[in-house]
Amino acid sequence: MIDIHCHILPGLDDGAADMQEAVAMARLAYEDGIRHIVATPHFTSAYPNGRAVVESGVRALQAELDREGLAVTIHPGNEVRLEDAARFRREAESGAFCFLDRQESFVLLEQPWSGYNPETAGVVAWLRERGVTPVIPHPERHYFFRDNLPLLESLIATGAWTQVSVDSLLGRNNAEARQTAETLIRRDLAHTLATDAHNVNRKPNLSHGFRIAAELSGAERAEQIHRRMEQIIPADRDGSRPAGTEAG
Numbered sequence: 001m002i003d004i005h006c007h008i009l010p011g012l013d014d015g016a017a018d019m020q021e022a023v024a025m026a027r028l029a030y031e032d033g034i035r036h037i038v039a040t041p042h043f044t045s046a047y048p049n050g051r052a053v054v055e056s057g058v059r060a061l062q063a064e065l066d067r068e069g070l071a072v073t074i075h076p077g078n079e080v081r082l083e084d085a086a087r088f089r090r091e092a093e094s095g096a097f098c099f100l101d102r103q104e105s106f107v108l109l110e111q112p113w114s115g116y117n118p119e120t121a122g123v124v125a126w127l128r129e130r131g132v133t134p135v136i137p138h139p140e141r142h143y144f145f146r147d148n149l150p151l152l153e154s155l156i157a158t159g160a161w162t163q164v165s166v167d168s169l170l171g172r173n174n175a176e177a178r179q180t181a182e183t184l185i186r187r188d189l190a191h192t193l194a195t196d197a198h199n200v201n202r203k204p205n206l207s208h209g210f211r212i213a214a215e216l217s218g219a220e221r222a223e224q225i226h227r228r229m230e231q232i233i234p235a236d237r238d239g240s241r242p243a244g245t246e247a248g
């Protein structure tokens with residue numbers, strides 16, 4: 001499996017505190033069946049973790065995992081908060097942050113926690129014109145999407161994807177987030193699942209999420225989510241993932 005949202009790089013944001021914890025998170029991910037992790041440190045005004053910092057962090061962590069013999073591949077990414085549309089476009093064009101994939105076809109585009117950014121529709125259209133699919137992380141955790149699902153559906157209609165967090169399905173965020181996460185899965189408004197893991201407690205748990213998705217809406221829907229995620233990080237990206245070892 002692939003985790004497209006994980007704060008595993010040590011010492012950059014509110015994720016892994018140090019290399020030891022990052023390795024422990026990678027081990028938990030491996031035991032869960034995850035073989036590829038996109039490291040997505042926050043990219044916000046408070047946490048300006050840009051491309052250079054992410055790429056060197058990925059190299060350092062990968063070297064450590066290789067030393068440990070842990071067969072998990074770390075990919076560079078960012079969780080980019082849409083604080084200002086003009087700045088976002090400038091930073092996208094200048095390569096300030098990492099997309100979710102080397103081809104720059106997907107970007108993890110987070111909403112501010114304080115309220116919906118009304119510039120979002122324009123940014124989604126701008127990205128789609130450039131062949132980029134924005135993936136909106138954990139919409140079920142944002143009150144403005146929970147209270148107004150048509151708002152989220154309108155973004156999906158113009159080409160945005162969503163990412164539901166497994167912790168929401170497990171009820172670890174709050175009851176409303178759980179209910180909305182279930183609704184998104186049932187109504188086929190959940191394009192991807194991810195852990196949004198931050199440490200060994202708020203940890204990688206993707207297989208549990210896929211089991212819940214299959215219970216809520218059938219094995220075919222869960223498999224469809226899995227296939228969408230493979231569009232972001234293909235299974236044979238670097239040959240490091242042995243065939244036939246994947247859990248759904």
Ligand SMILES: [Fe+2]
Pocket residue numbers: 005007079137196
């Ligand atoms: Fe996150």
